[in-house]
Amino acid sequence: MTVPAAWYLVLAAILFGIGALGLLTRRSALIMFMCVELMLNAVNLTFVTFSRTLRDIGGQAAVFFVMVVAAAEVTVGLGIVVSVFRRRNSTSVDELAEMKG
Amino acid sequence: MSLTIPSIHYLVLLPTLILFGASLLLLVVSALVRRPLRPAAGTAVTVLASVATLVVTVAQWRDIDRHGASTTVAHALALDGFSVVATAVIAVSLGLAALVSHDWMNRARVVGSEYHVLALASAAGAVLMTQANDLIVIFLGLEIMSIGLYVLVAFDRERTRSAEAALKYFLLGSFASAIFVYGAALVYGATGTTNLSSVAYFLGSNVLLRPGLLYAGGALLLVGFAFKVAAVPFHLWSPDVYEGAPTPVTGFMAAIVKVGAFAALLRVLVSALGTQMTTWRPILWVLVALTTVIGASLAIVQRNVKRMLAYSSINHAGFILLGVWSGTVPGASAALFYLATYAPVVVASFAVLTLVGGEGEDRHDVAHYRGLARRQPWLGAALAILLLSQLGVPLTTGFYAKFSVLAAAVDAGGGALAVVALLGAAIATVFYLRWTLTLFAEDEGDVDRVPVPPATAIAIGLGVAVTVVFGLWPGPIAALTQHATLLFTP
Numbered sequence: 001m002t003v004p005a006a007w008y009l010v011l012a013a014i015l016f017g018i019g020a021l022g023l024l025t026r027r028s029a030l031i032m033f034m035c036v037e038l039m040l041n042a043v044n045l046t047f048v049t050f051s052r053t054l055r056d057i058g059g060q061a062a063v064f065f066v067m068v069v070a071a072a073e074v075t076v077g078l079g080i081v082v083s084v085f086r087r088r089n090s091t092s093v094d095e096l097a098e099m100k101g
Numbered sequence: 102m103s104l105t106i107p108s109i110h111y112l113v114l115l116p117t118l119i120l121f122g123a124s125l126l127l128l129v130v131s132a133l134v135r136r137p138l139r140p141a142a143g144t145a146v147t148v149l150a151s152v153a154t155l156v157v158t159v160a161q162w163r164d165i166d167r168h169g170a171s172t173t174v175a176h177a178l179a180l181d182g183f184s185v186v187a188t189a190v191i192a193v194s195l196g197l198a199a200l201v202s203h204d205w206m207n208r209a210r211v212v213g214s215e216y217h218v219l220a221l222a223s224a225a226g227a228v229l230m231t232q233a234n235d236l237i238v239i240f241l242g243l244e245i246m247s248i249g250l251y252v253l254v255a256f257d258r259e260r261t262r263s264a265e266a267a268l269k270y271f272l273l274g275s276f277a278s279a280i281f282v283y284g285a286a287l288v289y290g291a292t293g294t295t296n297l298s299s300v301a302y303f304l305g306s307n308v309l310l311r312p313g314l315l316y317a318g319g320a321l322l323l324v325g326f327a328f329k330v331a332a333v334p335f336h337l338w339s340p341d342v343y344e345g346a347p348t349p350v351t352g353f354m355a356a357i358v359k360v361g362a363f364a365a366l367l368r369v370l371v372s373a374l375g376t377q378m379t380t381w382r383p384i385l386w387v388l389v390a391l392t393t394v395i396g397a398s399l400a401i402v403q404r405n406v407k408r409m410l411a412y413s414s415i416n417h418a419g420f421i422l423l424g425v426w427s428g429t430v431p432g433a434s435a436a437l438f439y440l441a442t443y444a445p446v447v448v449a450s451f452a453v454l455t456l457v458g459g460e461g462e463d464r465h466d467v468a469h470y471r472g473l474a475r476r477q478p479w480l481g482a483a484l485a486i487l488l489l490s491q492l493g494v495p496l497t498t499g500f501y502a503k504f505s506v507l508a509a510a511v512d513a514g515g516g517a518l519a520v521v522a523l524l525g526a527a528i529a530t531v532f533y534l535r536w537t538l539t540l541f542a543e544d545e546g547d548v549d550r551v552p553v554p555p556a557t558a559i560a561i562g563l564g565v566a567v568t569v570v571f572g573l574w575p576g577p578i579a580a581l582t583q584h585a586t587l588l589f590t591p
Contacts, residue, residue, distance in 0.1 A: 009290075019279070023276055029268060029272065032272050033272070033275075036275045036279055039276075039280075039283070040279050043279065043282050043285075043286050046283065047289065049290075050290035053290075056293060056294075058289070058294065058295060062285075062286075062289070062295060065237050065241060066282060069240070069278075072244065073244070073275050073278075076251050076252060076271070077251075077271050077275065079252070080251060080255055080267045080271050081268065083255060083264050084264045084265065084267075088261075093268070
């Protein structure tokens with residue numbers, strides 16, 4: 001039995017949605033950060049699926065770029081989270097209320 | 102099995118290589134020497150790199166004159182007049198911002214060269230965005246630019262707000278990037294390629310029976326860009342980040358992010374999705390109307406000048422989007438003209454804010470500007486000119502910039518939208534004029550003069566010179582941007 005490609009796309013869309021929803025609703029910077037990673041991996045799944053259905057290697061190559069960028073983002077993002085944590089002993093974004101938009 | 106290596110035209114890559122090379126050079130040298138490098142070393146390398154980039158853009162321009170626009174590295178990068186002019190604008194912004202940062206670093210006692218390393222890398226990413234002819238390359242440029250800026254925003258270790266702003270910018274910025282790259286994946290699924298010229302070719306020669314995938318992808322790309330350029334309703338991060346970031350970084354960020362993101366947006370919408378113009382125009386219509394009017398209205402209620410300029414830059418983003426909305430060749434060159442004249446003005450404006458803000462950046466209230474032009478006529482007059490240029494007063498570049506985007510929009514059948522944008526400009530008049538009049542008001546007397554260090558003075562002077570000289574005589578920049586067309590236009 002083969003799994004239709006559309007299922008992968010739907011799964012990726014659901015993962016992306018979970019990530020986006022989590023980013024908008026959760027209040028811990030670290031969890032929000034993980035949600036971004038989830039979104040990027042949903043993108044990777046989409047790329048790979050399309051790469052398979054289109055029989056084109058370009059989509060798989062794109063995944064490498066997305067992974068490298070995600071790794072670079074982690075490095076910088078964790079650095080920023082640590083520097084905020086050192087000041088406040090908390091990673092909750094609710095306490096970042098010194099400026100009001 | 103053989104591997105084909107794509108041919109590379111190194112002249113196209115040269116600006117990116119210079120900026121990134123200078124960044125790596127500074128990084129390696131500062132790792133090798135025993136003591137931290139003096140700020141002057143970093144500033145010198147950055148200014149030299151930006152001048153070298155400007156020289157290369159001249160060579161690129163002549164190359165296009167002779168051989169026409171072209172693509173290279175397997176069509177992933179484009180060399181056209183548009184990318185050359187945008188690259189030059191980024192180089193100018195980088196150089197001016199480096200001069201301002203130099204004095205700021207001395208005042209804030211920041212040692213080492215990391216600041217300049219990051220600024221150079223960010224500028225390299227912005228340049229890559231202006232040249233990118235592939236959605237994945239745009240994504241890479243966007244991330245190279247943004248990751249450097251996340252750290253630069255957090256650079257002021259003394260102020261808590263700086264780190265807070267960086268966290269906000271980082272979370273929302275990476276959210277926007279994820280949305281953008283998901284859009285790229287969906288467009289890839291719909292058209293079978295991420296290359297912008299191939300997307301345009303595919304859409305020109307095929308009729309999509311089920312365009313839903315393409316529309317969803319295009320919409321996500323648009324949302325990603327709207328976040329980056331801070332278009333309403335995706336602007337909520339920008340006032341906080343502008344306020345929290347060290348002031349020289351704010352000016353740098355306002356300039357290069359706008360140039361990079363708008364250049365890529367124009368290439369995606371006008372070149373790749375030009376055939377879908379009837380679909381994306383109504384969405385942009387709403388974005389332009391909201392961005393110009395709401396940006397200006399929220400600026401009026403601000404007391405903090407950095408937030409005020411943040412909302413004013415949202416208002417400007419609306420005007421540049423108006424040029425994008427036209428989707429025509431004059432519209433694209435009007436948007437480029439706007440970017441080219443806005444970038445030096447915004448860097449110079451934030452340079453004045455850096456000086457007046459003082460150490461610790463606690464003097465950013467409008468009240469601190471009361472009587473500035475009486476105490477220090479030169480500094481006050483410079484700020485007044487910069488504000489009036491942003492307002493769009495005749496005889497400054499701001500006037501021609503607004504005029505050209507409005508004219509392009511009216512020609513493209515957007516009379517109603519042009520009226521809405523003008524309404525936004527009219528609302529913006531209130532706070533620009535109020536601030537300008539504050540400069541000339543009577544002060545309370547015993548207020549200290551603001552020290553004006555030489556490097557910042559040069560940067561402010563150049564910004565003012567650009568807006569006055571080309572405001573009186575806009576021919577050269579106008580001619581340049583009119584010849585700087587995109588590689589593929591419908």
